[in-house]
Amino acid sequence: MRICLLVTVATLVVARDSAGAQDVSIMAQAIPLVTRADPTATRAALTEGYLTQPILMTHASWAWLRAISTLNLEGLTIDRGELSTGGYGEGYVDRRHPHAYVHELLAGAETSVDGLHASLFAGRGFAPFGSDDPMVRPFEKYPVNHHLAQVLERVVAVGALRYGPVIGELATFNGDEPTGPGSSPAFDRFGDSWSSRLTLLPLSDAEVSASYASVTSPEVHVGHGLDQRKASVVARFSRETSTTWRYAMLEWARTDERDNDALTTRLTSVLGEGAGCARGIVVAGRIERTDRPEEERLLDPFRTPRPSTDLSNLGVSRWTLLSASISAPRVQRGIVSGRPFIEVARIGASPGTPPGLFDARLLYGASRMWMYSVGVRLRAGSMHDRMGRYGAALPSMMGGMGTHSANPESDNMPPMADMPSTREPQMAHHASTSQCSL
Numbered sequence: 001m002r003i004c005l006l007v008t009v010a011t012l013v014v015a016r017d018s019a020g021a022q023d024v025s026i027m028a029q030a031i032p033l034v035t036r037a038d039p040t041a042t043r044a045a046l047t048e049g050y051l052t053q054p055i056l057m058t059h060a061s062w063a064w065l066r067a068i069s070t071l072n073l074e075g076l077t078i079d080r081g082e083l084s085t086g087g088y089g090e091g092y093v094d095r096r097h098p099h100a101y102v103h104e105l106l107a108g109a110e111t112s113v114d115g116l117h118a119s120l121f122a123g124r125g126f127a128p129f130g131s132d133d134p135m136v137r138p139f140e141k142y143p144v145n146h147h148l149a150q151v152l153e154r155v156v157a158v159g160a161l162r163y164g165p166v167i168g169e170l171a172t173f174n175g176d177e178p179t180g181p182g183s184s185p186a187f188d189r190f191g192d193s194w195s196s197r198l199t200l201l202p203l204s205d206a207e208v209s210a211s212y213a214s215v216t217s218p219e220v221h222v223g224h225g226l227d228q229r230k231a232s233v234v235a236r237f238s239r240e241t242s243t244t245w246r247y248a249m250l251e252w253a254r255t256d257e258r259d260n261d262a263l264t265t266r267l268t269s270v271l272g273e274g275a276g277c278a279r280g281i282v283v284a285g286r287i288e289r290t291d292r293p294e295e296e297r298l299l300d301p302f303r304t305p306r307p308s309t310d311l312s313n314l315g316v317s318r319w320t321l322l323s324a325s326i327s328a329p330r331v332q333r334g335i336v337s338g339r340p341f342i343e344v345a346r347i348g349a350s351p352g353t354p355p356g357l358f359d360a361r362l363l364y365g366a367s368r369m370w371m372y373s374v375g376v377r378l379r380a381g382s383m384h385d386r387m388g389r390y391g392a393a394l395p396s397m398m399g400g401m402g403t404h405s406a407n408p409e410s411d412n413m414p415p416m417a418d419m420p421s422t423r424e425p426q427m428a429h430h431a432s433t434s435q436c437s438l
Contacts, residue, residue, distance in 0.1 A: 119391020315356015
């Protein structure tokens with residue numbers, strides 16, 4: 001943990017010093033949150049409060065060089081996991097696990113020749129697969145499909161090409177996922193996994209992408225565990241001005257767990273979410289149906305053994321969630337803003353395929369559950385709103401504020417109204433003047 005923190009801080013300092021002549025941006029965020037879940041894995045209602053998503057994000061550019069860093073301190077604030085019925089991953093169940101202290105730490109280069117945009121990034125971050133990190137989407141609670149729809153916190157080398165309305169990405173990385181917030185990746189496993197993503201931009205502010213990933217033994221750090229073959233299709237629309245925002249996303253994801261190429265478990269997810277904003281009020285809705293692997297639990301009913309074993313597999317459960325959120329207008333004091341919000345989720349759990357031993361009524365005391373959350377997004381600076389896309393992989397959708405051209409030739413153009421300066425060719429930020437920035 002100490003080494004990761006020192007490396008991250010050193011990178012931030014170097015990036016700031018070297019990129020000062022061009023561009024550097026820093027964002028800090030934290031969300032004080034109270035969640036009530038009724039019932040939980042204890043068969044009773046629980047109400048908990050904590051500080052979640054405490055992050056420090058830095059982006060820097062200098063000529064054709066880029067640097068990205070996201071420091072995530074959830075290991076210090078939600079070590080027991082954030083109460084989230086249906087959530088799972090990395091040994092946590094019905095709680096969202098804390099992410100690695102070094103969430104992203106990448107350096108790269110980006111260039112453009114005759115309309116062809118190219119980039120190469122390396123470091124710790126996201127593999128090009130699936131949808132954007134839920135952290136930059138309109139709900140505080142992560143969807144159940146987080147580990148089906150993203151591949152994150154790997155040591156990755158990712159190349160991207162963009163020409164006109166087509167973007168292609170290809171990456172190689174280590175298959176093992178973190179065993180804890182301060183754990184180091186298995187560097188000797190770098191290159192044992194790969195992913196690719198193809199994105200089409202049919203209309204302004206709209207995109208369609210398809211992804212495939214081959215991930216070797218993600219849940220067993222030393223290898224020799226079950227491998228995963230992952231597929232995803234995502235359609236996304238986002239249009240934002242200084243006073244309004246319209247957003248929609250539809251996602252399908254599937255993960256096949258395999259033992260020597262023999263299929264053992266198939267997990268599928270379908271998710272749709274949308275949001276609208278006017279006069280600073282953001283209203284969002286989400287519907288999700290996701291399969292979750294069920295494993296034996298420890299004495300702590302919110303934890304499962306790691307590394308997992310075949311003997312701990314108790315079957316598959318299917319989760320259906322209807323979620324709604326409303327956020328009040330942002331309150332600004334200097335560079336710091338606060339946006340209060342309320343989220344409500346109606347949760348249904350049923351046996352999946354194969355059902356195994358899972359029975360929601362035996363485990364939770366009910367097959368229908370509720371989850372309520374109240375919090376405040378505290379933020380200073382501008383959020384990088386396409387976390388998981390680097391360099392040329394950022395769509396060029398000049399009609400909206402969320403993303404913009406990566407063409408260095410645009411540096412000579414005046415900034416467009418309601419948009420960040422085009423001198424930020426790789427970085428996509430919410431404009432600080434937007435009433436709808438989360």
